[in-house]
Amino acid sequence: MHEFSLVSAVIDSLEDYSVQQGWGQVKKVTLRVGAMRQVIPETMQFAFKTACEGTTLAGAELELVNVPIVIKCPQCGRAWGEEHMGMICPYCGCDDAQMTQGMELDIDSVEVEDDGEKED
Numbered sequence: 001m002h003e004f005s006l007v008s009a010v011i012d013s014l015e016d017y018s019v020q021q022g023w024g025q026v027k028k029v030t031l032r033v034g035a036m037r038q039v040i041p042e043t044m045q046f047a048f049k050t051a052c053e054g055t056t057l058a059g060a061e062l063e064l065v066n067v068p069i070v071i072k073c074p075q076c077g078r079a080w081g082e083e084h085m086g087m088i089c090p091y092c093g094c095d096d097a098q099m100t101q102g103m104e105l106d107i108d109s110v111e112v113e114d115d116g117e118k119e120d
């Protein structure tokens with residue numbers, strides 16, 4: 001279950017931010033996860049919950065945003081996705097195509113509880 005190692009890397013950086021920014025309780029974390037990461041959402045949720053225990057993120061909710069794969073040809077400029085997974089351009093045959101999207105594991109946003117200032 002590689003979700004655990006992905007999640008602990010994310011939590012490590014969130015804990016650093018949390019200390020730097022003086023965050024209160026983290027309510028929700030939104031992660032952008034590329035399709036190439038082959039993450040199983042349920043496993044990711046479980047890993048996140050487990051790895052958060054005993055950290056400043058305990059109890060935070062996790063939202064996953066799936067980022068589809070995009071491969072782009074540098075020669076003809078066309079792009080394609082999972083329907084043609086190869087790295088050879090289906091349009092011009094160029095074999096130097098690059099994956100431009102799909103490897104993401106980015107923190108998109110974090111919702112933090114406001115300490116002190118209560119809105120009512």
Ligand SMILES: [Zn+2]
Binds near residue numbers: 089094
């Ligand atoms: Zn091409």
